[in-house]
Amino acid sequence: MxxxxxxxxxxxxxxxxTETTLLDSWRWEWRQHGLTLDESGFFAPHGGDVSDLRYAELARAVGAGYDRAASHARRSAYREEVHAALGxxxxxxxxxxxxxxxxxxxxxxxxxxxxxxxxxxxxxxxxxxxxxxxxxxxxxxxxxxxxxxxxxxxxxxxxxxxxxxxxxxxxxxxxxxxxxxxxxxxxxxxxxxxxxxxxxxxxxxxxxxxxxxxxxxxxxxx
Structure with a gap:
């Protein structure tokens, strides 16, 4: 052996x-638009970044006027605040x-x-x-x-x-x-x-x- x-x-x-904080940050960002995230299938069956797909889904739900850059900055700032205390x-x-x-x-x-x-x-x-x-x-x-x-x-x-x-x-x-x-x-x-x-x-x-x-x-x- x-x-x-x-x-x-x-x-x-x-x-x-960081998986829980990721999901929480997306829930939070959807709520900023008065919407509720559909969590089914949220976690991809592979590693790697699928943020583009998630932002595209949110953009479709929000419609005209969605600002991806502002959305990303807001969600990232929220998640970083949560991470400050994450061990x-x-x-x-x-x-x-x-x-x-x-x-x-x-x-x-x-x-x-x-x-x-x-x-x-x-x-x-x-x-x-x-x-x-x-x-x-x-x-x-x-x-x-x-x-x-x-x-x-x-x-x-x-x-x-x-x-x-x-x-x-x-x-x-x-x-x-x-x-x-x-x-x-x-x-x-x-x-x-x-x-x-x-x-x-x-x-x-x-x-x-x-x-x-x-x-x-x-x-x-x-």
């Missing part, structure tokens, strides 16, 4: 609950501390650009914990494409068997598996748990189980 040497974390929704997801800080005590290397593999991931981790004081950042603006394909995980592994200089991925979305689990990684899933609140049957280990939250037990479970299923 090859020893686990590194942990590779998704960012949005896993390390930090790591429950249990994640304990996992990172335990990983450091165990001498495990840490990486991020995100479909979001580095200009998004890096400032958030800097703000919470956690950026220095991560030896490697691999982000969506550095690869051609977004999850479920495995490219960002392959980039993280390349930068770590490790084989897939030497690392474990942590994800909050089904397409993230797909990406990790396509890169040859075992994957622990913590479902986000917007996707049915039944969509994660392919995860190697499924947890309700990082706060429910210590990291050593999680990794023991990963090893046991293989």
């Amino acid at each position: 090859v020893a686990i040497e590194a942990l590779i974390f998704d960012f949005d929704g896993l390390l930090m609950d 790591l997801a429950p249990g994640i800080a304990s996992w990172l501390a335990e990983a450091e005590r165990r001498g495990l290397r840490l990486a991020v593999a995100s479909s979001s650009p580095s200009t998004w991931v890096r400032p958030h981790l800097e703000r919470t004081g956690d950026l220095a914990r991560f030896e490697v950042l691999a982000c969506g603006d550095e690869v051609a394909g977004h999850k479920p494409d495995p490219a960002v995980y392959q980039l993280a592994l390349s930068r770590l200089g490790l084989s897939p068997e030497q690392a474990v991925a942590f994800e909050d979305s089904p397409h993230g689990v797909d990406a990790a598996h396509a890169a040859g990684l075992r994957c622990v899933a913590i479902p986000n609140p917007f996707t049915p748990e039944s969509s994660y049957a392919h995860a190697d280990v499924l947890l309700p939250s990082a706060a429910t189980t210590i990291l050593s037990e999680v990794l023991s479970r990963v090893v046991r299923v293989h």
Whole structure:
């Protein structure tokens, strides 16, 4: 059995609950026009930015006079205000501390650009914990494409068997598996748990189980 040497974390929704703040910001912006956001299908079945589609949908609903630039500035300012107080997801800080005590290397593999991931981790004081950042603006394909995980592994200089991925979305689990990684899933609140049957280990939250037990479970299923 090859020893686990590194942990590779998704960012949005896993390390930090930016998925909820994203949805909330769009709900808020629709309300500014006296409208209600249709949340069905809001989260795309892939990583990457779908803002253009969301703004186009809002423009159709508002009609003549919609100002996309003003709408974007207003929504972004609202979300940044919420993010000012946003920290790591429950249990994640304990996992990172335990990983450091165990001498495990840490990486991020995100479909979001580095200009998004890096400032958030800097703000919470956690950026220095991560030896490697691999982000969506550095690869051609977004999850479920495995490219960002392959980039993280390349930068770590490790084989897939030497690392474990942590994800909050089904397409993230797909990406990790396509890169040859075992994957622990913590479902986000917007996707049915039944969509994660392919995860190697499924947890309700990082706060429910210590990291050593999680990794023991990963090893046991293989």
